[in-house]
Amino acid sequence: MTTTAITPEGGQASPASMENPALHVDGLWKIFGPRADKIIGTEQANLSRKELQEKTGHVVGIRDVSFDVAPGEVFVVMGLSGSGKSTLVRLLTRLIEPTAGTVELYGEKITGMDDSALLETRRRKVSMVFQHFGLLPHRKVVDNVGFGLEVRGEGKSQRRNRAQEMVDLVGLSGYENNFPDQLSGGMQQRVGLARALAADPEILMFDEPFSALDPLIRRDMQNEVIRLHEEVGKTMVFITHDLAEALKLGDRILIMRDGEIVQIGTPDEVVGAPADEYVRDFTSEVPKSHVLTLKWVMRPDTGEVPADAPALPHDQIVRDAARIVLDHDGPCRVVDGDKVVGVVDDEDILRVVVAEEAH
């Protein structure tokens, strides 16, 4: 694979910290076991997962994780099962207590909150959507959607109206009086989505929400999330084990293995410049032409390209540019604003597309 030779200009593109992040996570640890807090800071903390378990019986869930999520961003956490991604999302709202580290939501420290403040945060600021929906089978759809509002003590007519709005928003109009077990899996997850939205939270967290669904339904639901994101513009943290889903939804992707961060980056960074063999292995099956932008395939501008050659923006997806490049005889210009940053020709494009078909 020759793509490895291309170094992205962004390098490790994750900003170490940003101004006013929606979510700020710093040095987060989770070790399972009776004496977990005694381990951090000692040499044992540096042992591998397996060694630590053999020696002490403790299991590392999350090891020293830090990242920021920008307001309005869709932030995807991706990893295989056992990588710690589901633990991570639970640590964020302390459904599991972290062993060490801080989590801040819009500047408010979630770690260290007392119980009532934590309840308040969960009731108003964060909502979650779960893989297995977690609906209450003894309540109608509309009552499931309004459950969070009920819990925080809102009046009946108010929450009914709000719940009905959400039911309409996720496209379940007419089903509000059904019980969950009368609905299909996809519809049940729409109820879960509506319930999460009903609280009007500052941030939405998704724990593998579509893994239990059929592929077609999954695609519908992904589009639904994209649509909702466009409509309501919430910050989202999205957990998945499906790279395609991550690439499709994520503004940025965090890849985890054995409880540690392997890489954080935009989709094209992850595919174009995998941090290590592990990520490369992952991304090897991805149709690169669908993800990579022109800046990943262009060559330096040596000045031989005529100025009348088509100019393409450097962040255009290869697939979208392919037709123009292939139709044009000779190389095209790649521009960042007015500046020409490089050139591409048929061969550059085909290298990406053909490499895929070789698989």
Add this chain to the structure above:
Amino acid sequence: MARGLTRGRTRLVAIVASVGLGLAAVAGCGSGGGIKDASGGSSSGKDCGDLRIAVNPWTGYVANAHVIGYLAKTKLGCNVTYPDVKEEVGWAGMASGSIDTIVENWGHPDLVKKYIDEQKSVVDAGPTGGKGIIGWYVPPWMAQKYPDITDWKNLNKYAGLFKTSESGGKGQLLDGDPSYVTNDEALVKNLKLNYKVVVGGSEAGLIQSFKSAEKNKTPLLAYFYEPQWFFSEMKLVHVNLPTYKDGCDADAAKVNCDYPPYELNKLIAKKFDDSGSPAVDLVKKFSWSNDDQNVVAKYIAADGMSPDDAAKKWVDANPDKVKAWLGS
């Protein structure tokens, strides 16, 4: 809108409320119509109230209890109940005030000491007139075929006949309900009999064993007792052990004589005795024979009559005896 539980709760409350309402409405309608209040007894001027007669687990006892109970109910206007208890529990019940009387007591010197002599919560109400006999019996066919079996000295000669799968190479002596006081193990040992005591478990077990022994002509030697309705169905034959003399059973481990004859008696709770209920007199005066009791017990056990019907039948047929108990 707390559904779920609340829904269940409202439902329950509604059920209770509506049932309650209904009852109240109906109760208001009074009790005229076809049902008249039971006007107590006809003769006695004194109010009888409750009479609680303990019922011990053998049919002869049931006969005593229901004849007395029937009379108390119909002649004295008592509200009679029959708590089913074993003997020891009946005594304790009299002491604690939940039982008024026991109408057939077989000895129990230890309980007499505890409740009558020490605690003084129970009072002896005189003999029932019945004579209790405990002993070893064989089915009629055996007595016919082996006439000398009725003497204990010959029992070892026949031990082989009584061998069963339960008795481990020796002859089997079948014992009864666990509540029966028995000296059988000591007797077997002290009389040097080649037998083993096998516990049967109940009156029913004994009777069933005698029935099938007689029917199939199989040998059987078992603990049994009179008065007992089963004698009206089958004449079991008593095996004579060395004659009972006063004190020969003083040491339980050294018993070598037959069981003593029992003077069956009645007991009443001290509280009941002091209550002045007319039923106290009835219980104290009640007295009849083994044969009388066997008749009533047979009505119940063999003829399948209800105890009350059986009592009524006997009372109707024996007006003189009854009169003596009720006379004032």
Add this chain to the structure above:
Amino acid sequence: MAVDTATAVPPPPPARQQENKEEQPYLERGKKRHTGPLLLGILVVWLVVFALLKNHDTRALGLQDTTDFHEWLNRIRDWVQLHGPDNWFFGGVLGFIGDTFNNIFTFLQKLVSIPAFPRPVPQIGWLGVVAVFAWIAWAVAGLRSTILVVITFLLFGVFGLWQDSIDLLLVTILAVLVCFIIGLPLGIAMARRTTMSNIVTPLLDIAQTMPPFAYLAPVALGFGIGPTTAIVLTVVYALPPLVRITEHGIRSVPETTIEAARSLGLTSSQMLRRVELPMAKRTIVVGVNQSMMAALSMATIAALVNGPGLGKPVNAALQIQNIGAASVAGLLIVLMAIMLDRTTTAASERSGGVASVSGPQVLLMGVVLEKLPRWATEDAGRGVRHPRLTNAGKWTIRGLWLIPVLVAVYLSRQQLNFAQFPGRDVWGFLKPIDGKSVTKYINDFSNWFIDKVDTFTLALKNDVTKVVINPFQNLLAESPWWAMALVILAIAFVLGGWRPTVISAVCLAIIFGTGLWNDSMVTLAMTLLATLLVMVVAVILGVGMGRSRRTDTIIRPFLDAFQTIPPFVYLVPALALFGVGRFTAIMAALAYAAPIATKLVADGIRGVAPTTVEAARSTGSTTWQMITKVQLPMARESLVLATNQGLLYVLSMVVIGGLVGGGSLGYIVVSGFSQDQLFGKGLAAGIAITAMGVMLDRIARYAAARVGR
């Protein structure tokens, strides 16, 4: 047939994981054990010791003999009897509880079952009672249950046992109510706190292992005789299943749901009221249901201390060997069990959201829901055809049906024939079907049947006793006590490791301390044999039922009936068929314990994943191979559970077996209950049975945990 897989080339070992793949968690490697050879070794040593030292140190105790420990218990009993009434605890606390329950019970009785003096009949006669219960059944459980309730209640009357039946119903309802009040919070606490669970679970084990006869006397000592004692006995017996099932129900609310609810910010009490309890509701109803069944099965035993109810006629009939009369009363207990079971089940099913759509509709035949006023109906959601009744609508309809109920109650207060169930002399048509006739039919049939087969059955009993029971019992009871104790400990260690060995050692010490070692070993021998028999039957029937729906449908009702029919009822026919002896006691235990074990085995077989069965079939397994190599091994946890339950059920029948010649501990317990001077000995025997139960249960569980791995 692909049977020659053994010769096939073994698959290549799985490729080593690449370095950069996810790490595998660390697992302990399984160790190889030599359970079989070790057990054989123990047996050989045991037999040698037995041969050399037979009948030495067996610690046998004569029937009427007692030890100091027994006498000490007697003295405590004497003290309570003499001074209890003046004591603050016995007379005060227990006395108060006793009086309260007695009063409540008597009040209810006067309302519906016994003459409310001076009225010659209860406040509400049979017609009213039937109407009220029918209405309740309809309101909570639907039409089918209502029909069942009406038929059952009418049979109470037709069989001439109205009062006893209603009394039993009252005892059961009161006891289950008490169980619910105690058990629900307890179960919830146990589900939420592991420490609580760890403390209470062993107590529940003991309560379930302890034979009711063993605590009959002490309870009667504390509460006096009568309804309270009956209720207390029943509660002790019926509480454990409710607590366990409640705990299980709350624990099995799906983790996702709990998490989802937590993420919405529920407080602990909101979680309980709005999520856990509603979602565990069905399971809790199952617990109530189990509790009711257990309560009913105590009826006959409670009757021994004057507990009101159908146990009384059963016991009375047994005294006079009247199989028919005992069966009629027993049949009513079974019917009552079926009625309560079906009604609570139906009620729990209706409490689920979807099912409630169909209930009222059945009764509204002809009434078009759309014609009802707006507030009475609502849209039932897309894809559901009819609108649904709102709660207000449901209750309006139920309220309307209350009118005829009230009329019936009114009539039952006014008319003698509606107050007291008329017998055959009033309603002549009852003659062929009333209690007396049915009693006679049953007696005639059983006499005929027993007459035909008893020579054969008695011979069978003798042979089995000689060939199987005697040798096995001798081995256990005639070995020196220390040898026996070592054998048990060794087996416990080999099967389950050091934990059950320690528990067994404690239990054996307790048994030794009761002074009833020899009797305990006799009982142990019978218990083990009976359990073996139970498992043979359970596996044969259970496999059949698990593999075929039709077999299941045919057999299951019989199992249900045998589970609820009071054991006393089949003692009489068992006696008639097999005579007095240990064999009969084992047969009675079999009849009692086989149903539950069979059901567990059947469920286990059915629970084997269909994909596994399919996979096995695709390799060409024969039916026999399927059963022995796939279904039984995979149902092994159920088998172990069945063995364990079978064992406990058998053990609880030991006492009742004592009534038909089972002897040993059972007989001692019963004699302690009825003979003054043997009170302490009987109590000690109860303790010994409990210790033995705990011991066997623990060994079985730990052994199971190993097998399950």
